[in-house]
Amino acid sequence: KHIAAIAPYQAGKPIEELAREFGLDASKIVKLASNENPLGMPESAKQALSAAVANLGRYPDPAGFDLKKAISQRFGVDQTWLTLGNGSNDILELVASALIEPGSAVVYSQFAFVVYRLATQARGAKHLVVPAKDHGHDLPAMLEAITPETKIVYVANPNNPTGTYLSIEAIETFLAGVAARHGTRVTVVLDEAYNEFLEPALRVDGVALVKRYPNLIVSRSFSKAYGLAGLRVGFAMAQPVLTDLLNRVRQPFNVNSLAQAAAIAALNDKEFLVKSFAVNRDGKEQLQKAFETLGLQFVPSYANFVLVKVGDAARINLELLKRGVIVRPVAGDGLPEWLRVSIGLPHENQTFIDALTAVLKTAP
Numbered sequence: 001k002h003i004a005a006i007a008p009y010q011a012g013k014p015i016e017e018l019a020r021e022f023g024l025d026a027s028k029i030v031k032l033a034s035n036e037n038p039l040g041m042p043e044s045a046k047q048a049l050s051a052a053v054a055n056l057g058r059y060p061d062p063a064g065f066d067l068k069k070a071i072s073q074r075f076g077v078d079q080t081w082l083t084l085g086n087g088s089n090d091i092l093e094l095v096a097s098a099l100i101e102p103g104s105a106v107v108y109s110q111f112a113f114v115v116y117r118l119a120t121q122a123r124g125a126k127h128l129v130v131p132a133k134d135h136g137h138d139l140p141a142m143l144e145a146i147t148p149e150t151k152i153v154y155v156a157n158p159n160n161p162t163g164t165y166l167s168i169e170a171i172e173t174f175l176a177g178v179a180a181r182h183g184t185r186v187t188v189v190l191d192e193a194y195n196e197f198l199e200p201a202l203r204v205d206g207v208a209l210v211k212r213y214p215n216l217i218v219s220r221s222f223s224k225a226y227g228l229a230g231l232r233v234g235f236a237m238a239q240p241v242l243t244d245l246l247n248r249v250r251q252p253f254n255v256n257s258l259a260q261a262a263a264i265a266a267l268n269d270k271e272f273l274v275k276s277f278a279v280n281r282d283g284k285e286q287l288q289k290a291f292e293t294l295g296l297q298f299v300p301s302y303a304n305f306v307l308v309k310v311g312d313a314a315r316i317n318l319e320l321l322k323r324g325v326i327v328r329p330v331a332g333d334g335l336p337e338w339l340r341v342s343i344g345l346p347h348e349n350q351t352f353i354d355a356l357t358a359v360l361k362t363a364p
């Protein structure tokens with residue numbers, strides 16, 4: 001019954017299919033819909049992939065030793081504190097698999113990342129959805145929402161689809177509150193898929209936090225700033241007791257060999273990260289300025305996308321599609337008047353802005 005009640009993840013159509021449907025040139029379509037890195041994958045990762053192809057007749061390293069070693073060195077966290085995932089979505093699911101039992105509840109915010117609902121609903125958990133505050137998480141209210149049945153609290157920072165940010169102090173206060181009231185009975189997942197797009201001074205020190213909080217799991221993604229969305233790789237940092245639990249429910253070969261090899265290369269490619277950050281910062285300014293000029297309300301973003309209020313989002317989205325621009329409607333997230341636009345390269349952002357400007361002039 002609880003599976004039948006799930007509203008499935010709504011995937012967009014492939015570009016070729018859209019081109020056929022709307023009679024467009026597929027090569028001219030601009031896709032700003034999935035918060036991918038507009039620079040694509042780093043060259044360093046491409047080279048690592050070529051080398052890894054030679055070994056595809058064999059299973060991947062089930063423990064991901066080399067990638068864990070690289071993460072361990074890069075972030076200063078012991079390998080026994082790391083779990084690799086098939087994308088960080090996999091991590092979010094592993095937590096649900098490991099901790100949810102019949103009667104369990106989970107806490108997350110209204111407008112939070114959809115996978116918190118999907119992963120936990122599939123396991124029959126009760127959902128305690130806390131109303132958002134200014135589109136972001138209301139952490140004090142989330143602390144109050146924790147019940148004796150609550151096993152997991154998911155916190156996204158920055159959050160998708162809203163792009164909202166929680167301060168280091170707010171997160172610290174929340175973690176201290178959960179620990180003081182519930183000890184290690186409640187696990188907090190701090191989802192930092194967009195962490196690398198934050199100004200360095202705004203980033204929490206995830207390693208320091210997991211050292212202090214035995215009930216904390218920090219998850220990270222290689223899909224965004226590292227440019228490896230198609231390979232599906234992410235990881236979690238947590239103390240060994242929790243890490244051991246995640247490892248028990250993890251499939252042995254959940255991260256394939258190509259993903260492991262490319263992630264090591266991307267992790268060490270500081271230049272690419274710096275460029276990703278700069279492209280994103282400039283693109284964000286370009287989009288947000290355009291929204292101001294157009295008189296559109298938007299949620300100031302801390303991630304690699306912007307949530308903008310356009311009114312009749314279904315109509316505007318369709319008109320954008322007809323003009324070869326793919327963005328993300330978020331009606332399914334409870335935001336029927338808004339669209340989420342991923343930040344692209346300058347010319348892609350401009351194509352979107354021009355199309356939106358034209359569409360807003362068309363009568364409904």
Ligand code: PMP
Pocket residue numbers: 035086087088089090113156158159160191193220221222223229232233234
């Ligand atoms: N967390 C958040 C907040 C996200 O927006 C996403 C990607 N949409 C993920 C996790 C998962 O990303 P991935 O599985 O590609 O690492």
